[in-house]
Amino acid sequence: PKPSSSVKLVLLGEAAVGKAPNMTQSSLVMRFVNNDFQDNKEPTIGAAFLTQKCTLPTRTIKFEIWDTAGQERFASLAPMYYRNAQAALVVYDITKPASLIKAQHWVAELQRQASPGIVIALVGNKLDLVASAGSDGEEVEGEDARGVPAAQARSYAEEEGLLFFETSAKTGERVAEVFTAIAGAIPET
Numbered sequence: 001p002k003p004s005s006s007v008k009l010v011l012l013g014e015a016a017v018g019k020a021p022n023m024t025q026s027s028l029v030m031r032f033v034n035n036d037f038q039d040n041k042e043p044t045i046g047a048a049f050l051t052q053k054c055t056l057p058t059r060t061i062k063f064e065i066w067d068t069a070g071q072e073r074f075a076s077l078a079p080m081y082y083r084n085a086q087a088a089l090v091v092y093d094i095t096k097p098a099s100l101i102k103a104q105h106w107v108a109e110l111q112r113q114a115s116p117g118i119v120i121a122l123v124g125n126k127l128d129l130v131a132s133a134g135s136d137g138e139e140v141e142g143e144d145a146r147g148v149p150a151a152q153a154r155s156y157a158e159e160e161g162l163l164f165f166e167t168s169a170k171t172g173e174r175v176a177e178v179f180t181a182i183a184g185a186i187p188e189t
């Protein structure tokens with residue numbers, strides 16, 4: 001049998017960036033766990049717990065996912081959920097620059113207070129709302145709701161040693177890759 005390990009993963013990010021809509025369903029988490037998406041869900045109250053396996057070539061990781069509530073009134077609960085976490089997914093909305101600022105605060109708090117060696121992924125969600133890049137990487141002319149340039153977030157992530165992805169929980173684009181990359185970055189023990 002392949003070695004299997006459990007990994008505690010915490011989701012952090014401003015309210016409504018698309019982490020997870022309520023206690024039982026989610027946006028990024030729901031896409032990852034159920035491969036589904038539902039619009040207009042309720043904000044998370046407190047936190048929600050889900051598990052999902054991720055199979056790598058040489059091992060299986062069982063994620064124990066704590067999806068936290070982004071509303072400010074729940075911020076003081078976060079340390080309970082990131083304590084002992086081996087991985088964190090810090091989510092922002094690529095149409096909302098303020099949500100990246102909030103994400104950067106979470107990253108700083110994790111680096112200060114969470115377990116040393118925690119694997120942190122910065123995820124810009126709602127990729128479906130922006131115009132796709134052309135084949136040469138240039139932005140296509142036309143309507144674009146993007147508020148955070150990918151290059152800006154990527155260079156911040158590189159400086160801080162974070163994994164970086166842009167995703168859409170709505171279409172599922174790159175959601176599985178985020179969790180696979182986190183699983184791959186967890187050291188074998």
Ligand code: GTP
Binds near residue numbers: 013015
């Ligand atoms: P809190 O639980 O309050 O922290 O919010 P949250 O980050 O969990 O956000 P949630 O998953 O509830 O999503 C907020 C809103 O954004 C909902 O209406 C979702 O349907 C929508 N949403 C989430 N992900 C996406 C996405 O990838 N694309 C688009 N277009 N909308 C999304």
Ligand code: MG
Binds near residue numbers: 021
């Ligand atoms: Mg939520």
